Amino acid sequence: MTFRRTPIPVVPSSSTEYLLISRTGTMFYTLPPRLTIRCPLPKRTLPLSIRSVDLQQTSLPRWSLLAKLLFISLCFGISLAVNAWVFYRIGGGLLNPAVTLAMVIVGAVSVLRGILVIISQILGAMVAAAVVEGLTPGRLNVGTGLGGVTTTSQGLFIEMFLTAQLVxxxxxxxxxxLAAGFYLFVKALQYETVNPGQDDAGDAPVHEHGARDIEAWYGTISRCYSSNG
Incomplete structure (x- = not known):
């Protein structure tokens, strides 16, 4: 049985440095749990295998980024499908303000109940984000945004079409x-908002808001009408 050490880059929030944290793996256990630590380090070499590396001089391999994206997509899709199943007999499994609005339009949910559910979804996302922010050391580096070559109008229509498909x-x-969970697994590969209550209201305790939130809310909500039409 052999042991090896492989450095794992962890990106701290609001910092231009990486933390490299060693992990120990065996021939039978190749993917051990990872310890994530986010804090700025002084620019000097530290003992063991923890050291600071300038962000401009560090590039992660493409396969590592794709593996992380696939991991996030699986976690997102499966967790949402399970939670929707768990709360189906309580509130119908409504976890998305855009889906709730669509249910109000088709008459599956009354207007009063729809308004109360949407308020609950937004407040729930904000409280959950605040709890995670309080329990996590350092500043959370989370949120959705447009790519460097994606314009605001392109992002708006992407949100509209993907939300229409979900609804x-x-x-x-x-x-x-389970089909909704599978769809959100595919959605996470594109990493679009689709759920404004989760991605935008949930970011409220962590980030400042701007045009991106207007785009996400307008894009997701406006497409509910066309998907019901």
């Missing part, structure tokens, strides 16, 4: 909540 999937399949 259409839920309306057509009804109780097949």
């Amino acid at each position: 259409f999937t839920i309306l057509m399949l009804g109780r097949a909540l």
Whole structure:
């Protein structure tokens, strides 16, 4: 049995440095749990294998970025499908303000209940984000945004079409909540908002807001009408 040490880069928030944290793996256990530490380090070499590396001089391999994206997508899609199933008998599995608005439009949910559910979804996302912010050391580096070559109008239409597909999937399949989870797995590969209550209201305790939030809310909400049409 052999042991090896491989450095794992962890990006701290609001810092231009990486932390390299060693991990120990064996021939039988190749993907051990990772310890994430986010804090700025002085620019000097530290003992063991923890040292600071300038961000401009560090580039992660492409396969590592793709593996992380796939991991995030799987976690997001499966966790949402499970939570929707768990809360289906309580609140119908409504976790998205855009989907709730679509249910109000088709008459599946009353207007008063829809308004109360949307308020609860937004407040729940904000409280959950605040709890995570309080329990996590350092500043959270989370949130969604447009790519460097993506314009605001392109992002708006991407949000509109993807939200329309999500709402259409839920309306057509009804109780097949696993399909919604599969769709959000694919959505996470594109990393679009689709859920303004989660991605924008949830960022409220952590980030400042601007045009990106207007784009996300308008894009996701406006497309509910066309998907119900």
